[in-house]
Amino acid sequence: xxxxxxxxxxxIWNDNPTFRLQIGLCPVLAVTSTALNGVGMGLATTxxxxxxxxxxxxxxxxxxxxxxIPCYIIVIATFSTVVDLVMxxxxxxLHRVLGIFIPLIVVNCILMGRAEAYASKKxxxxxxxxxLGMGIGFTWALTxxxxxxxxxxxxxxxxxxxxxxxxxTFGVFSLPPGAFITVGLLIAGMNMIxxxxxxxx
Amino acid sequence: xxxxxxxxxxxxxxxxxxxxVLSFVYDWTGAIIAENQLRQMESxxxxxxxxxxxxxxxxxxxxxxxQDDPETSREVxxxxxxxxxxxxxxxKALGYAFVGEGPGYGGAVRILVGVDGESGEILNLAVLNxxxxxxxxxxxxxxxxxxxxKGKTLDDPIAIxxxxxxxxxxxxxxxxxxxxxxxxxxxxAAAYExxx
Numbered sequence: 174x175x176x177x178x179x180x181x182x183x184x185i186w187n188d189n190p191t192f193r194l195q196i197g198l199c200p201v202l203a204v205t206s207t208a209l210n211g212v213g214m215g216l217a218t219t220x221x222x223x224x225x226x227x228x229x230x231x232x233x234x235x236x237x238x239x240x241x242i243p244c245y246i247i248v249i250a251t252f253s254t255v256v257d258l259v260m261x262x263x264x265x266x267l268h269r270v271l272g273i274f275i276p277l278i279v280v281n282c283i284l285m286g287r288a289e290a291y292a293s294k295k296x297x298x299x300x301x302x303x304x305l306g307m308g309i310g311f312t313w314a315l316t317x318x319x320x321x322x323x324x325x326x327x328x329x330x331x332x333x334x335x336x337x338x339x340x341x342t343f344g345v346f347s348l349p350p351g352a353f354i355t356v357g358l359l360i361a362g363m364n365m366i367x368x369x370x371x372x373x374x
Numbered sequence: 375x376x377x378x379x380x381x382x383x384x385x386x387x388x389x390x391x392x393x394x395v396l397s398f399v400y401d402w403t404g405a406i407i408a409e410n411q412l413r414q415m416e417s418x419x420x421x422x423x424x425x426x427x428x429x430x431x432x433x434x435x436x437x438x439x440x441q442d443d444p445e446t447s448r449e450v451x452x453x454x455x456x457x458x459x460x461x462x463x464x465x466k467a468l469g470y471a472f473v474g475e476g477p478g479y480g481g482a483v484r485i486l487v488g489v490d491g492e493s494g495e496i497l498n499l500a501v502l503n504x505x506x507x508x509x510x511x512x513x514x515x516x517x518x519x520x521x522x523x524k525g526k527t528l529d530d531p532i533a534i535x536x537x538x539x540x541x542x543x544x545x546x547x548x549x550x551x552x553x554x555x556x557x558x559x560x561x562x563a564a565a566y567e568x569x570x
Binding site for chain 1: 377380381384385388389392395396399400402403406407410414503507510
């Protein structure tokens with residue numbers, strides 16, 4: 174049980190995919206112009222990551238070593254397409270914003286990375302917790318980046334206007350350069366907290 | 375089992391299962407997606423034709439392109455204009471709404487324009503979808519920009535810098551909207567007249 178919780182927490186802080194492993198940055202930079210986009214992309218990725226981790230873990234003794242990569246890609250692509258279609262049908266508003274990024278989950282290296290490094294070697298329950306932890310780590314990272322960018326770039330948070338409509342905002346934070354600046358500063362901040370914690374303990 | 379046979383069998387089975395799952399999900403969601411899109415279009419028509427309670431598609435008409443001036447004009451393929459007729463509670467035709475498309479900064483900008491059937495004036499304009507820069511080009515959705523088109527008729531130039539003020543920092547996006555209006559207007563008006 175302890176190992177499960179450790180695996181779960183690993184993705185949230187110590188091995189956070191965005192801030193620590195720094196993988197899968199393409200969707201991070203592209204979709205985080207608002208906090209809500211961050212939540213949506215994070216949850217979609219979490220779902221695909223957890224499902225594919227579980228399935229790949231179940232099939233880990235069946236899949237021959239030499240064709241493992243195409244097998245992983247088929248599994249991940251299937252779940253991504255299912256998420257795409259279901260989101261289009263059930264949450265059309267969110268789909269309008271995230272639509273073009275959902276198919277990109279297929280090539281998000283977090284998924285291949287976890288499938289290759291973890292799910293293909295561990296029992297199902299561990300793979301599930303690893304996928305869930307990584308997904309939640311990805312989601313909070315995207316939400317935080319989105320929140321910072323939305324507040325600075327548009328003066329709102331989760332679509333709620335915080336300052337008056339006419340107030341000047343830092344438009345650059347809504348644009349791609351703002352994503353790089355925000356991610357850089359947040360990584361620096363997270364490193365600072367980690368160093369402090371290590372010194373304290 | 376021979377190793378290479380095993381490889382082929384495993385990969386084939388995985389591919390077949392995902393194919394099956396995908397076709398099932400596609401079938402299941404396809405109808406809902408089409409329904410959603412229809413609903414969305416209908417509610418947009420209600421938005422641009424105040425007072426309408428029922429919408430009927432009028433089919434499509436080929437649109438002709440009216441260009442600003444040779445400097446800014448670009449080659450654009452002919453687009454098809456979707457036209458809808460709005461009816462009020464007494465089932466009297468109020469006017470029509472047409473879909474226009476113009477080339478924006480991040481791809482096509484699609485708009486829906488509502489026109490009064492009697493006076494031929496634009497009643498309202500809604501942006502259906504666009505991929506313009508957030509914070510700059512996305513301002514084409516704001517009422518202060520869209521309201522400038524209200525009251526325009528076929529006789530007006532409907533061009534940025536002439537009778538419509540563009541959004542600063544978003545010239546291409548502003549032009550895309552004006553062009554989208556111009557492109558479908560004449561055809562839609564003619565098609566509506568014919569249907570009366």
